[in-house]
Amino acid sequence: MTTLADKSLLSGGDNKPPMLEKHLYDSWKSRMELYMMNRPHGRMILASVEKGPLVWPSITEDGVTRLKEYVELTPAEAIQADCDIKAIKTHSQGPTN
Numbered sequence: 001m002t003t004l005a006d007k008s009l010l011s012g013g014d015n016k017p018p019m020l021e022k023h024l025y026d027s028w029k030s031r032m033e034l035y036m037m038n039r040p041h042g043r044m045i046l047a048s049v050e051k052g053p054l055v056w057p058s059i060t061e062d063g064v065t066r067l068k069e070y071v072e073l074t075p076a077e078a079i080q081a082d083c084d085i086k087a088i089k090t091h092s093q094g095p096t097n
Helices: 004-010 022-037 042-051 075-092
Strands: 058-061 064-067
Touching: 022 042, 022 075, 042 075
Parallel strands: none
Antiparallel strands: 058 064
């Protein structure tokens, strides 16, 4: 049986995303999912990867429609926007030792 400590090690317990090796994609994918799930708001980060980032909300003022600024987002939208950035950062870090 896998313990929580084992999962932490498998998921990049050293605070780095796991390295991708071509012949071990399925293992890497599982470890990457565990790595993201172990982060604050992990489910939202993983959802950002699987379903895409937040569709930035817009508002209409005086007949003009514009995108909301970050400070105008609801607390939930702001958390999701932050998780989108974390998801992008995790993937863009690439292989690290």
